[in-house]
Amino acid sequence: MSIPTAAPKVAIVLFNLGGPDKPEAVRPFLVNLFTDPAILRVPFFVRPWLARIIAYARTKPATANYALLGGKSPLLELTEQQARALEAALPDLQARCFVAMRYWHPFSDAVARAVRDWDPDEVVLLPLYPQYSTTTTGSSLTAWREAAAQAGLVKPVTSLCCYHSDPGFAAATAAIVRRSYDEARADLAADVPLRVLFSAHGLPETIVKRGDPYQFQIERTVAAVTRQLGVDGLDTTICYQSRATPQKWIGPSTEQELHRAAHDKVAVLVVPIAFVSEHSETLVELDVEYRHLAEKAGLPGYFRAPTQSADPGFIAALASLVRGARARGPGLCSFAGGRTCPRPHGDCPHARAAATDAATDIETVPRAA
Structure with missing residues (x-):
């Protein structure tokens, strides 16, 4: 099926953790992980020093684990497979999926430049974390905003925060x-x-x-x-x-x-x-x-049980989530549209947005179970 030339040109950025691509990358990958203030929540002047101590202590066992996988993480290749499958599941769009890893290549700065050079009409940020956490999706969104600003990427952006019970x-x-x-x-x-x-x-x-x-x-x-x-x-x-x-x-x-x-x-x-x-x-x-x-x-x-990986049902669900997010327009959304977490969860991104924007809709919040 050919894509109509008038179809919107949509860049979909898939966020994931990342992983070392060779044994020598294990320690710097761990340093990147523990240097993230969303992960290691200690005073900023302590974090670089402590991150290197933790990374040093964990390098040997982590290297042994990756040796069982051929010396590297398979995550990038598997995420690329998901990206290509998702593109194919969106034949009504000129969709191109970009993979942005948080703690190893490809980092958000390089990906933001690639998106800028592709010159899409709009950008959809799609975390491969179904459940939102400040340590995963939250950290990736922060890194992306900084990278996009540095790259001069100025496009309408829709950020999907979660799809935990879509x-x-x-x-x-x-x-x-x-x-x-x-x-x-x-x-x-x-x-x-x-x-x-x-x-x-x-x-x-x-x-x-x-x-x-x-x-x-x-x-x-x-x-x-x-x-x-x-x-x-x-x-x-x-x-x-x-x-x-x-x-x-x-x-x-x-x-x-x-x-x-x-x-x-x-x-x-x-x-x-x-x-x-x-x-x-x-x-x-x-x-x-x-x-x-x-x-x-x-x-x-x-x-x-295996993970979803490029399972056709999962890819179809992601395609539906992309369509739903685009229909809601630029900004922050969940799979349900607005906020889905009860009020005590103040680190929900919708709650943070509400703290600075009184117009944020919080009427969709269900009662806590």
């Missing part, structure tokens, strides 16, 4: 989980129970208590996906992985839930609910480390 996203995710659930169930004896562990990346508890809506949105995602699964009496729990600092993190941890499953003598299906692409935290942490822990603990079965 019906299309939930349905596509549920279809993937249901296939994995049915495969796991078929592999188990009829008398062995199966529990679904929805595992998300963790956050320090202090960040959530300060108003970050991430945990609330994780819960909304799980509720939406579980409804779409349609399994009567489904045994589910939410847990969190990838703790990176000594402070208290939100829980329960995925490790704790594996031990509880062993105690309850149930098999588990682990669903990486906050990741939409395979990378070290799924391919190593879930597939190697937690599988070993499950076997050592004596679980009767350990299964893992």
